[in-house]
Amino acid sequence: MNRNLKFKDVLVLAFSTMIGWGWVALTGNWVDRGGTIGAVLAFVIGAVLCIFVGLTYCELTPALPYSGGELVFTYKALGYHGAWFSGWMIAFAYIGVAAWEGPALVTAIDYLITIPRYGYLWTIAGFDVYATWLVIPVCVGALLCIINTKGIKTSTIFQAVVTTILAVGGIAFAIISGMNGSIENMKPLFTSANGMFSVVLAVPAMFVGFDVIPQVAEEMNLPLKKIPAAIVASILLAAGWYIMIILASSLAAPNEILGREGLSVVNAVNYAANRPIAGKLIVVTAIMGILSSWNGFIIGATRVLYSMGRAKMLPDFFGKLHKKYHTPGNAIVFIGVITILTPLLGKNSLGWFVDASAFGTVIAYLMVTISFVILRITCKDLPRPFRVKHGMIVGIIAVIISLFFVSLYLPVGNCSLSGVEWVIVGVWVGSGMLFYLLSLPHMKENTRIRENALFCKSPEN
Template identity: 50%
Template sequence: MSGDNQTLQKAFGTKDVLALAFGTMVGWGWIMLSGAWAASAGMLGAIGAYVVGAILCVFVGMVYAELTPAIPCTGGGVVFSYKAMGYWPAVIAGLATSFAYIGVAAWEGPAFATAIDYVVPIPKIGFLWTIQGFDVYGSWALIAIAASVIITMVNYKGAKQAAIFQSIATIGLVTVGIIFVFGGATRGDISNTKPLFTDVKGFASVLLMVPAMFVGFDVIPQSAGEMNVPLKKIPKLLILSICAAAAWYMIMIMTTCLSAPAAVREAGVIPVADSMAYAFGSPIWGKICIVGAICGILTSWNGFLYGGARVLYSLANAKMLPAFLGEIHPKYNTPSNAVLTCGILSTFSCLLGKGALVWFVNASSFGVVIMYLMVALSFCFLRKNQPDLARPYKVKYGKFVGAMAIFVAFFFAWLYTPLGPSPLIGIEWLLVIGWFILGLCLAFYAKNKYRYFTEQERLIALFGEE
């Protein structure tokens, strides 16, 4: 295949793809939230929520596993939805996916500054404002902004640089994780794990966050146009990345509970770091843990900024968003303007402080479930309407898998509504609704401005020319 959609550099090998997906999924959330998950649901309750979440997400992963090698073009849900359902469903899928990615990337800046502050306290200079009880200072925000600029430039200069960066940071993350598990297993106490289970509401509150914690494997479809990997290998990488992340989260919840009593975990500034320091008997180990946390922040940040830019590029390249976002850098072969747009949004969030973290996690999770729904619907429509589509990998029991993937999306969506146990709050709904209103306005603008762009040209832009 060749065409506008295929001008991105083929930079990712098998190890790069796995590092991209696993590093993006695991990120920083487990460092900050493992203690909170155990406090909400108990150790076994929190682990159980991840077991349920992993099983549900595997159904969605199987849908992606069939569609990605069948339609190996940059954009993931955008190209799937366009081929299955047409123009506007593709726009909705793209807006949901970009919102999910950029929303998670947006909380990496505050998380990074929080991690640095734990290791080396940042002087409180230049008070800006208070958000959610957290005082934001210019000195603190500047640290986050500097990191955001670096991540943006890594992505701006090329996919291969982003892949190398991702692999190195993932190795650092896993190394610290292994040390933490060793400490919990050899120095922890089983009595620290109580309570094992709290109640259904606590279980539901942990389950609510699962979509945001697992989002990341779907950056594999976003990178399809830049992968140098056999198509038949892609499904295995998808499912393997989901299972690896699920195992990681469950092991880290168990290790956090073993390492320190509930009082230490719940009172800690960064629960996993405080638990590691407690288990090893020295605060230096908490700082070592944060080094791994910083690696996790960088892998997640890098992966989501990468994925978000590719979604915007895919829409803009097909003239479904302003063409400015679809331009390829003549030297680096990256969607440079899309990267800069995502980078600017991520940098702006650095000014909001740690108090805004939960807003971005919950709001982006809602974007994730819309993304899952659109991809699951695409799978079902293509199975019915295009049974002869070449599928290098075909999922068994397709009707059941498709129905389960749709059920998963609706189930998670229900959790966020006022009818569910943990609904989104006002500011979170404002983020969701505001993004879609802005995106649809830009989409209507593009549809009117690029009326000359024919359907054949759009198909070539999205899928390449055979």
């Protein structure tokens, strides 16, 4: 694929993929549970936990700089079977998040201007789905597919534009809060340790996105040693964003305002500015976050599916590049169809896809951190442009953190998936098993083809 991405492109891609819609709706809940300082500390703790996992990516990405990321890392460490499972789960994570961006976008726009309800289709989870509800996500989803088909540079230009608008809106909100807010509004500063840690449990889902960086490794035009800086910087920038929004929201309005029905950040800015237009502008800012996240996860998902297709782990359809633009054209069409169809499930599907895809992400984190430890033992001579200090200690801590993340979503955990969400996970895993079983008869004969594809070697090598 074409190598067009500079350092700033990679950093913007990762940061903007992490900043979606959640900060607008959930900030009031974080402050209510942990208090202002408690919520801030929760994001600091969450960032530190994610950095431990991110450090394993920092070493493995420049050591194995090939499209597919987690797929390539786990193939090197665990072989075909582990890699197949890891690739399929990270694809699920990306597709799941991309799938809910359509319903999130139309929900946000409906807040700005009421979308007419015409063409009743059905009711799902208490929400009436209308044909007019589908127009916006279908059009935007198709547009993003066209942008991605034209190339990574076009995608990153789009990403840079929407991220700039997002940043301007967030900073403007912070300024309004500073000018019109009150320190008294920030009380209580801290509720309890239990309250703070309940916020920590929600933090990992907010940092999903830095792992898109390994997916575009083949499209980077920068020294390998700079990749780790982009990974860590993106996590720190995302943490800074969430902390800024928490402080600005609690400064702008008291808890009873943040906790009102609706979007907590919109409630805060309306209270501080005393002008409804301010809240509308924050929603526009949030829409930019939805678009950047949607685009980022399309990029990540298509690279994983393309890599699996190229390595004969999925049908050849997924491993084809667009003849003109050298992008994963078929994978983009596949993702586009899914993201265009999911609004048919209605507004309440948002939570299903967010939680189910987060489970896929933490499974992939676990596979990568285990692979990091194994490669430190079995591949000591692997060239590592960046080497994590005290790597085995960092790796073991990262594995423990990943296991903790996974446990949260199990039935015994505090963020256990619902029945519907387990069904979504089951359908994805079940369909994956079908592809996996179909690939097994050709596993041995395709070993050389697969390795050449994953590690970008010419066939004669």
